Amino acid sequence: MSVLNKSAVSVPKSSIRRDVIRHRAALLDAATEVFAKDGIEAPLVEIARRAGVGRGTLYRHFPERIDLIVALLERNLDELEAQAADLADQPEGLLALIRTMINQDVDVAPLLDSDLIVPAPLLARFVAICRRPLEAARRAGVVRQDLDETDLLDLTVMAGSALRRWGLEERRVRAPRILALLLEGIRSDADGKSLDSDQPG
Template sequence: MTRRLSDEPPAGNHGRKVATRNRAALIAAARDIYAEHGLDAPLSAIARRAGVGQGVLYRHFPDRAAVVTAVLEENVRQVEQAAMAEGSDIERILGVLTWHVTESTAFLGILPAQGAASRSGAPAYAAALSESVEQAVRARLSDDHRLAARPDDLMIAIAMVSGAVTGPTREHRERRARAAWRLLGVAVGPVQPYEE
């Protein structure tokens, strides 16, 4: 019988802490790779960027759709957290939303999906995530804000800004997003991810 000399996990088995860290690294890497190379980028590139093997990627995400969904869910989670944060205002929330639009190619496709899911064939999860974004932003939108004038104005504006987000670099895409918000007459806070 082999005796363990310490309570530490055996080498190579660091448990949930490493698994959580690996999953977060894979999502961040996927966001970067998708922004650089599109949604058809090889999954091996995501694993390499995250600093893990492909086996670790597949342990967390069985296929490409699962990776894209995880990135989308993380984007939506951050927008929701920004909306729920004490002292948060619509400008800050739109800044976080804009960061995700400029940083995450995967996010662009879901935002207009809410109203068009049945017409466009958008997956149900995309419509649900889009609706979550709308609810989070609308929760901090005052009745007199220009995006609250009509029920569809908020998501139409977000779709218009999303459509303007093109270009080779994140900085270029951010400039275009800011210009689109400016043309819509909407103030946006710092374009950055939500930090707890």
């Protein structure tokens, strides 16, 4: 009888795993919405509530606020990595990738707080993601020949910092203009001068 009872209440590991994945995704979705609207210091309990889970579940997945922030940045990199793989050898693939980056910045700009130090592995991963699309764009003459992956990282950070000054609705309005300015600046016909021709001082 005890064996039957044990069998009746046991939960398959696959079901538990699905719940873990589902809860994590729900928390990340909720965190994106809450941080985008209310900023990086928004109450974590509101994220748990919006995700439909308890605080215990939130802290099992993300013990500290920074763990949640890093997970959001990693998920954005996952999206960029998948897109880069699909567009890697297309001349205009880099421009599409940059559009995705700016669209992501609308939501994650509040995460780029001045006190946040983005882990070096995430920065290195971003640079690696950009490499093949950038090479294809340079070969096709779509972007300036002296543009490199670190330039793209700097430009993305600057765009995110600019958007961080605004609320969510204002970011949605400003993002297309920032994107247009960024793309105009990296195109091959933007300027014949080398990027190193004007040094400060």
